[in-house]
Amino acid sequence: MTEELKGQLAVVTGAARGIGAAISKQLASMGATVLLAARDKARLQQVQQEIQTTGGTAHIAQLDLLDESSITTLAKTVETQHRRCDILVNNAGIGLLGKPLVELSPSDWDTVMGTNLRGPYLMIRALAPLMIAAQSGHIVNISSLAGHNPLPNGAAYSASKWGLNGLTYSIAEELRPHNIRVSVVAPGSVNTGFSTSDKNADKKIQPSDVARVVAMLVTQAPQSFVSEVHLRPTQKP
Template sequence: MSELNGQVAVVTGAARGIGEAISRRLAAMGATVVLASRDLTQLDRVKLAIQSKGGVAETAHLDLLDERSVQHLAASIKERHHRCDILVNNAGIGLSARPLHETSPAEWDMIMATNLRGPYLMVRALAPMMIAAGSGHIVNISSLAGHNPLPNGAAYAASKWGLNGLTYSLAEELRPHNIRVSVIAPGSVNTGFSVSSGKDPGRKIQPDDVAHVVAMLVTQAPQSFVSEVLLRPTQKP
C-alpha cells in the first residue's frame, strides 16, 4: 500500500502496544513515521522492525510532561520535513485500580498531564503546520471509559471524558482549515497497559485492530470524516 506516500505521521507512545501497531501500519502505507516516546531503546526496536519491511521511520525522544520537549519535537519536524500530515495522540497512562478518594493529588495530576494535557500540547505545537498546509489528520486514542462509568478508575475515566470533549471541539475549530479530527474509543485492548484485570487476553481488542481504524480514518474520501469510532471486542473478555 502507498496511500500515504510523501506524508509525515507523528505517533506518541510509539514504543509498544497500540502506538507500535499504528506506527507499523502507517509506515506500511508509505508514510514517514516519527516514533515519539521516552523509551528510546524500544523506539529503536520498532524503527528497525519498520525498516526491515521497507518502511521509513525515525525516533524522537518525547516527554509529554515537559512543554519544552514537545516544542523541540515540533521544531525538529518542521526543520527536517517542513510538514506534519498526521498526528496520532496515543500515549496514555492509567494507575492501579482504586477509589477516587484514595487517589493522591500527585496521581491525579500525572494522569491528567499525560492523557489530556499531553494531547493539547501536541496539537498546539503541530496544528499550525497543518493549518499552513490546509490539510491534516489528528487522531486521539481515547477509551470506552470516556463514555461509561469506571468504578475504581475515576481519574482515568475523567481524563478520557476530557479527551473526548477536547476532540469534538477541536474538530469544529479545525474543519475550516480542512483538518479532520477524530477520536477512537476502544474497550479492553490486549497490551501491557490496562486499568482492568481478570479478562481473557484472546478476547480483547488487539493493537492491530486499533491500527486498522487509524488507517481507515487517514484515508477517508475528502468530502466527509468519521468523528468518532467506538471499538468493542466481538466477545466480551
C-alpha cells in the same frame, strides 16, 4: 507495502509499544514516514528496526508529554527537518487504575491528566499550525470507552478520557475550516498489558485492530470525516 500515504509524515505518541507501535507500523506500511515519539529510546529503536525491516521509514524522537519543552523540541524537529505534519496520532496514555478516587494522590491525578489530556492539547497546539499552513491534515486521538462510561477505581483515567473526547469534538469544529479532520477512537479492553485484568487476552481487542481503524480514518474520502469510532470485542473477554 502500499503507497496510499507516500510523502506524508505521521507523528505517533506512545509509539514504543502496544497500540502506538501497531499504529506506527500500519502507517509506515502505507508509505508514510513515521516519527516515533515516546520516552523509551531502546523500545523506539526496536520498533524503528521492525518498520525498516519491512521496507518502511521511521525516525525516533524521545518525548515526555509532561515536559512542555520536550514537545516544543519535537515540534521544532518536525518543522525544520520535515517541514510538514500530515498525521498526528495522540496515543500515549497512562491509567493508574485500581484505587478509589479518595485514595488517589494529587500528584497521581496530575500525572494522569497531564499525560492523557494536557499532552494531546500541547501536541495539537505545537503541530496543528503546520497543518493549518498546508490546509490539510488528520488528527486522531486515542481515547477509551471509559470516556463514555463510569469506571470505579479508575475515575481519573475516565475523567481524562471524557475530557479528551470533548477536546476532540471541539477542535474538530475549529479546524474544519482549514480542511483538517479530527477524530477520536474509543476502544474497549485492548490486549496491551495496560491493565492487570485477568480477562481472556485472545478475546480482547488487539492493537492491530485499533491500527486498522486509524488507517481507515486517515484515508477517508476528502468530502467527509468520522468523528468517533467505538471499538468493542466481538465476544466479551
